[in-house]
Amino acid sequence: MTSRQVTLVEVAKHAGVSLATASRVLNGSTRQVxxxxxxxxxxxxxxxxxxxxxxxxxxxxxxxxxxxxxxxxIADPYFSSIAAGVTRIxxxxxxxxxxxxxxxxxxxxxxxxxxxxxHRARAVVIAGTRTTDRxxxxxxxxxxxxFTEQGGRVAAVSQAKLGVDTxxxxxxxxxxxxAAELTALGHRRFAVLAGPxxxxxxxxxxxxxxxxxxxxxxxxPFVVHGDFTRDGGYAATQDLLAAxxxxxxxxxxxxxxxxxxxxxxxxxxxRVPEDVSIAGFDDIPTxxxxxxxxxxxxxxxxxxxxRAARLVLxxxxxxxxxxxxxxxxxxxxxxxxxxxxxx
DNA sequence: AGCCTGGCCGTATCGCCCAA
DNA sequence: TTGGGCGATACGGCCAGGCT
Numbered sequence: 001m002t003s004r005q006v007t008l009v010e011v012a013k014h015a016g017v018s019l020a021t022a023s024r025v026l027n028g029s030t031r032q033v034x035x036x037x038x039x040x041x042x043x044x045x046x047x048x049x050x051x052x053x054x055x056x057x058x059x060x061x062x063x064x065x066x067x068x069x070x071x072x073x074i075a076d077p078y079f080s081s082i083a084a085g086v087t088r089i090x091x092x093x094x095x096x097x098x099x100x101x102x103x104x105x106x107x108x109x110x111x112x113x114x115x116x117x118x119h120r121a122r123a124v125v126i127a128g129t130r131t132t133d134r135x136x137x138x139x140x141x142x143x144x145x146x147f148t149e150q151g152g153r154v155a156a157v158s159q160a161k162l163g164v165d166t167x168x169x170x171x172x173x174x175x176x177x178x179a180a181e182l183t184a185l186g187h188r189r190f191a192v193l194a195g196p197x198x199x200x201x202x203x204x205x206x207x208x209x210x211x212x213x214x215x216x217x218x219x220x221p222f223v224v225h226g227d228f229t230r231d232g233g234y235a236a237t238q239d240l241l242a243a244x245x246x247x248x249x250x251x252x253x254x255x256x257x258x259x260x261x262x263x264x265x266x267x268x269x270x271r272v273p274e275d276v277s278i279a280g281f282d283d284i285p286t287x288x289x290x291x292x293x294x295x296x297x298x299x300x301x302x303x304x305x306x307r308a309a310r311l312v313l314x315x316x317x318x319x320x321x322x323x324x325x326x327x328x329x330x331x332x333x334x335x336x337x338x339x340x341x342x343x
Numbered sequence: 344a345g346c347c348t349g350g351c352c353g354t355a356t357c358g359c360c361c362a363a
Numbered sequence: 364t365t366g367g368g369c370g371a372t373a374c375g376g377c378c379a380g381g382c383t
Contacts, residue, residue: 007353018368023355034366056353058374120375347382352375360369 006048015044026052058120067095067312068116068124072104073229076256077284078301082127082157085305093313095122102128104199104228106136110143113154117147123312127157127305129201137161155312157304159200165311165320167304171201171281172208174297174326175253178279179212181328182249186336187277190221191247193236193257195228202228205253205281222247226257233257237264241342248276248337255280255287258294262333276342277334281326293331300324 012022017037024033025041033041044050058064067090071079087097098121100112109126116124124147130137144154144162155165182190192209195202206223213221222245226236233252237260240250252258258280262272272278272292280287283298304324311320 008355009353019354020356020369021367024367027355037367053353056374057355345383348380350379351377355373357372358370361367363365363367 006050007053008050011041011045011048011050014048015040017041026050064120064122065095066116066119066121067097067309068100068113068121069097070100070102070109070112070124070126070128072102072128074099074101076229077286078254078256078282079127081285081301082305082308085302085307086125086127086309087305088302089306089309089313095313104128104131106131106133106140110136110139113140113143113147117143117150117152120150121152123153123155125155125157125305125308125312126162127308129199130159130161132198132200132203153312153315155308157308159204160319160321161200163319165308165316165322167308167311167322167324169201169299169304170323170325171204172211174299174328175205175208175251175281176212176215177326177328178251178281178295178297179209179218180216181330182251182277182279182334183213183216183218185249185277185334187249188218188337189245189247189249189341190218191240191245191250191342192221192223193233193240193250193252193261194223194225195232195253195257197225199228202253209251209253221251228254228257230256230260230263233260234264235260237261241268244343246341246343248339248341249334250276250278250342252278252280255282255284255294255296258296258333259286259290262290262294270342272333273335275339277337279334283329292333295328295330295332295334297326298329299326 008022009019012019021033021037022041025038069083069086090097102108156162157167160166160168192206194206224236224240226232252261258278261278270276279295281297283296287294307322
């Protein structure tokens with residue numbers, strides 16, 4: 001290290017003012033500084049290329065400008081949409097978002113939160129479904145408690161299970177409403193690509209869908225579990241086709257799985273919606289370029305990210321819950337049943 | 344050899360003093 | 364009263380030096 005950064009002391013010296021005055025000018029203060037000195041300080045800072053040392057600021061203020069965002073899967077548009085919302089609000093507040101990817105590993109989630117705590121992150125937004133793993137949940141609760149105790153704030157976009165401010169997507173109600181719309185089209189034999197059994201979001205959407213079918217007097221759907229990804233939807237559809245269920249309508253519990261399912265159906269020479277209808281969940285932006293258009297349940301993903309960010313940056317003594325309902329959007333991938341279904 | 348102390352890094356901010 | 368300077372202190376991690 002031969003070159004050294006310009007410090008505030010050097011700026012003050014160059015401008016011929018005290019350290020305190022330079023600080024008042026460059027960081028703002030309740031104290032006034034005359035225009036003349038202000039211009040001298042600003043000019044010196046520019047001339048010398050002064051850039052405040054963020055580590056030193058964090059040291060002096062005992063707080064950084066970092067806001068953590070933990071997501072399950074960086075490639076999933078569900079999370080990039082939420083990230084866009086979180087980032088917009090954080091940047092408006094002059095903060096910087098640090099992204100961590102858990103790969104749906106609850107242990108990794110705890111590790112990342114631990115690291116963000118070590119960096120004195122101001123706040124962390126945890127996005128993504130909770131799992132049914134109780135040990136991991138309790139370790140995460142401990143880590144959240146430690147972070148909160150040292151002044152950090154946590155919010156979640158998921159089920160309200162962490163005891164922190166949470167934006168809750170309307171998974172059950174949305175899936176139930178979707179089932180009502182699909183049965184109204186005339187479908188009676190359903191299959192569900194249900195995702196992993198330990199993901200609460202997948203469970204909730206399956207449960208809501210089942211309730212909707214039951215209320216319409218339609219038989220239980222055929223359920224296939226698989227990964228919560230495009231490839232998971234593709235593989236689950238292979239299993240579904242092998243089972244020859246006669247289903248006329250397939251519900252994938254998220255959009256990326258539905259996209260994988262559409263690819264598998266296409267490869268088998270099946271047409272959507274003539275041979276089989278298909279619907280997803282989330283309404284990720286990618287769907288705009290999908291043909292035929294995918295019927296789905298729209299969640300206001302960016303807005304959910306924005307709301308989570310507003311909650312996490314607003315110091316509040318008790319945990320708040322914001323519910324964001326899903327809205328059924330029917331597009332070309334669903335129609336009234338005309339063929340014999342998946343045989 | 345291991346432990347403890349104290350100084351240093353850069354910045355923010357406080358209380359206090361001084362000069363118009 | 365206002366604007367400015369000054370010195371002290373705090374923050375957390377690191378390391379050199381001195382001590383047992």
